[in-house]
Amino acid sequence: MTTLTPAFFAQFDQDRLTAADQAHYMHGYHVFDEHREQGALNIAAAEGAYIYDTAGNRYLDAVGGMWCTNIGLGREEMAQAIADQVRQLAYSNPFSDMANVTAIELCEKLASLAPGDLDHVFLTTGGSTAVDTAYRLIQFYQNSRGKPAKKHVIARHGAYHGSTYLTMSIGNKAADRAPEFDFLRDKIHHVSCPHPYRAPEGMSEADFLDFLVAEFEDKILSLGAERVAAFFAEPIMGSGGVIIPPRGYHKRMWEVCQLHDVLYVSDEVVTSFGRLGKFFASEELFGVQPDIITTAKGLTSGYLPLGACIFSERIWQVIGEPGKGRCFTHGFTYSGHPVSCASALKNIEIIERENLLAHVEDVGAYLEQRLQTLAGLPLVGDVRCQRLMACVEFVADKRSKALFPEALNIGEKIHRRAQAKGLLVRPIVHLNVMSPALTITHAQVDEIVETLRSCILETAAELQRSGQYAGH
Template sequence: MAAPNTLPNDLWQMDHDHALHPWTNFGPFEKQGSLVIARGEGCYLWDQGGQRYLDAVGGMWCTNIGLGRKEMAQAIADQAETLAFANYFVDMTNGPAARLAAKLAELAPGDLNRVFFTTGGSTAVDTAVRMVSYYHHARGNPEKTGIVARENSYHGSTYLTQSVGKRNGDRVEEFRYKEDGIWHLTCPNPYRRPAHMTEAQFCDDLVAEFEALIARVGADRIGGFIAEPIQASGGIIIPPEGYLRRMWQVCQRHDILFIADEVVTAFGRIGHWFASLSEFGVQPDIITSAKGLTSGYLPLGAMIFSDRIWDVMAEGGQRWFTSGLTYSGHPVSCAAALKNIEIIEREGLLAHAASVGSYFEDRMAPLADLPLVGNVRGKKLMLCVESVADKHTKALLPDEANESKRISDVAEGMGLLVRPIGHLNVMSPPLILTEPQVDFIAETLEKAIRRVTDDLVREGFRLG
C-alpha cells in the first residue's frame, strides 16, 4: 500500500520509523510501510482511512468467532477487574485456568486429559518437543530424544521450533538452527508428487521413507514425530488418503510419540474441535493448539497431552518439570478462551464451518481453470490457490514475478484480504463466514488473478 500523506506523528509514520514486524521484508517495508488497521467487526476490517476489507485470512488463521464481540470484551473486562494476573507456577492456580484445563480435557480425544498453558503456538510446540525428551528419559531411554518432522512444515518461530519446522523461505543464512537430532521427511503434497506415481503409491513411498529413516537412525534415538494434520503455512497440504494414520501406526510400533500440531486446525477450522482423530483417524499422544483457542482476542496456547505421559513423568514424585512462562495460565486469557468456546458451542459454529466450508470449496474450485492457476486445494475454511507458469509441467514463475503479492494487492484494492505466501494465495476466514461472503471472495479473487495474468503477459512472462 502506498504511503499516505502523513505527518511524522501519524500512526503510519510511527510504525514505519520504529517497528520491526514478524517476517519483515525490508525493501518493500522501507518504501511502503504498513497498512494501518483501525477496527474490526465480524469478518471485516477497516483501515485508518475508512476502507473496508473482507478478511479472508482470518487475522492469522485465528479470528474464528469474528471480531468485535461485546460479550468477549465484557468477559475479558470482568476477569481483568476480578483478577488480572496470578502466579501459575508450581502449586498455584486460578479459576479460569482450572476451568479451561478441564474443558480442554473434555474436548480433546482419548486420554489427552492434561494441559500445559503457553503464550501461543510456538511456545506450545517448543514445550511439546522438549517433553518428548523428558518423557523418554523418565522411562530410562535418555538417548531417545530425536524429532522427525516434514519438509515445508511450519511449527513456530522459537529457536527450537523453527529448527523443527522447515518451510520454504523460513531458513535464512543470517540465523542459525539446531540440526543434530532433527530429521525431515518428504512433504506429503499430492500435487507435487512424482509424475509416475499414483497418490496411493506416493503414500506408500512416504511411509516407507519414515520406516527407512528409523532403520538408519535407530528407534532408540527417535523420540517423537510431529505433523500438522493439514500443513497450513507450508501451503495447505492435505496428505494422501490414509497417510497420517499409517504414520501414526509406525510411531506406535517404534515407541515414538505422535505430536499433532493443531495450532491452526483446532477449534473449528475444518469443522471439528480437533482434526486428528475426527478427520484423520489418529489418536495423538500430544496436541498443540493456540489461535482459535481464543479466536485471537488474547494470546494463549495449550499443549494437551495424555495421562500416560503424565504418569511416567510423575512416577516416584521426585522430578521437577522445569519449564514455564510468566503468562502461563493467565486468568484473563483463559477467561477469553472459555467464553470463546462457549460461543462456538452455543452458535453451532463447528457445523456451520463444515457447511459453509463445503460451499467455499465448491466456489473456489473453478479458479483452477484460469491460465495462471495450477492448483486450488484445501479443506473447509482453509484453502489456497497455487500459481504456476505452466499448468502441465507445474513449473513456477520466477520469484521476480511476485505474482501472489500482486494478486493480494489487487484484491486489497477491491476490499478483499488474502495472504500471499511464496507462489500461493492463502485463505482462512472466520467460522462465521456466510455464503454471500464466499461469493464475494471467489468473484474478487478471480478478477484479481485475471488482472495480474494480463499484466504478467504484457511484461513478457511466459504462461504455458
C-alpha cells in the same frame, strides 16, 4: 462496538502513523526494503469478518487475522468477559503450588474436548511456545523412562511449527530459512512433504502414500528406533501452503510410530477449534489418537494470546511417578493467564452455543466448491481446500507445473490487486492462502471467489503483455 463513523477515522494522522511505524516498529517477518518503500497497511478497527484501515477502507479478511479470528472480531460479549475477568483477577502466579480458577476450568474443558486420554494440559502463551513445550515434555518423558538416547525427532519438509529458535528448526519451510539465521540441526530430521500436487511425475496418489510411509519408516530405522523420540505433524500443513496429505496418510504414519515406540505429536495450532469443522481434527477427521496435541490461535479466536500442550495419561503416569521427586522446570510468566483463559472459555462457549462447527461444515463445503471454479483460470496450477483452510497455487506452466521466478512474487501481485478491491488474502511467494472467520457467510464466500477471479485474470493479462507469461 466502536462506532465506525467518518469522525472515528478522522482522528488518525495517517502520515504520522506510517512514519512512526517505519521508524520504530519491527514486524514479524519484516521485509526491510518493502517496508521502507511502501510502509504497512495500518489497521484501526474490525467487525466480524471485516477489518478497517486508518482511512476507513473496509476489507473482507479472508486470512482470518493469522488463521485465528474464528468467531469474528468485535464481539461485545467477549469484551465483557475479558473486562469482568480483569476486575475479578487480572493476574495470578502460574508456577508450582498456585493456580487460578479460570485456568483450572479451561484445562478441565480442554481435557473434555480432546480425544482419548489426552487429559493433561500445560498452558502456554501461543502456538510456538506450545510446540516448544511439547519438545521439552518429550525430553523429560524419555529421560524419566530411562531412555536418554531416545531424543531425535522427525518432522516434514515444508512444515511450520513456530518461530522460536527450536520450533523454527523443527519446521522446515524454505521461505522461513533466511540465511542470516542459524538453526538447530542436531537430533532434528525431516522427511518428504506429503504434497500430492508435487508428487513425482507419473506416481499415483496411492503409490505416493506408500513412498511417504516407507521413507518415514526407513528414516526411523536408519537413525535407530531406540533413538527416535517423536514425530511432529500438522493434520493439514497451514503456512506450508494448505497441504492436504493423501487419504490415509496420518493413520499409516501413526501406525509406524506405534510400531517403533515413537510419540505422535499433532500440531493443531491452526486446525483446532473449528477451522476444519471439529474442535480437534486428529481423531475425528484423520483417525489418529495422538500422544500430544498442540493448539493456540482459534483457542481464543485471537482475542488474547494463549496456547496449550495437551498430553496423554501415559506420559503423565511416567513423568509424575510417585516417589521420584521430579520437577518439570519449565514455564512462562503468562502461562494460564486468567484473562486469556477467560477469553478461551467464552470463545468455546460461543462456538458451542452458535453451533459454529455445523456452520463450518456447510459454508466450508460451499467454499471448497466455489474455489474449484478457479482451477481452469490462467496462472492457477492447483486449488486445495478443506472446509475453512484454502490455497490457490500459481504456476507459469500448467502442464509442467513450473513456478514463476521467486523474484516475480506472483502471490503478492495478486494479493495487492485483491487488497485494492477490498479483499485480504495471504501471499506466500507462489500462493494465496485463506482461512476466514468461521462465521463467514455464503455471500462472503462469493465475494472472495469472484474478487480473486478478477484479480487472477487481470494479473495474467498484465504478465502476458509484459512477456512474463506465455498463457499456458
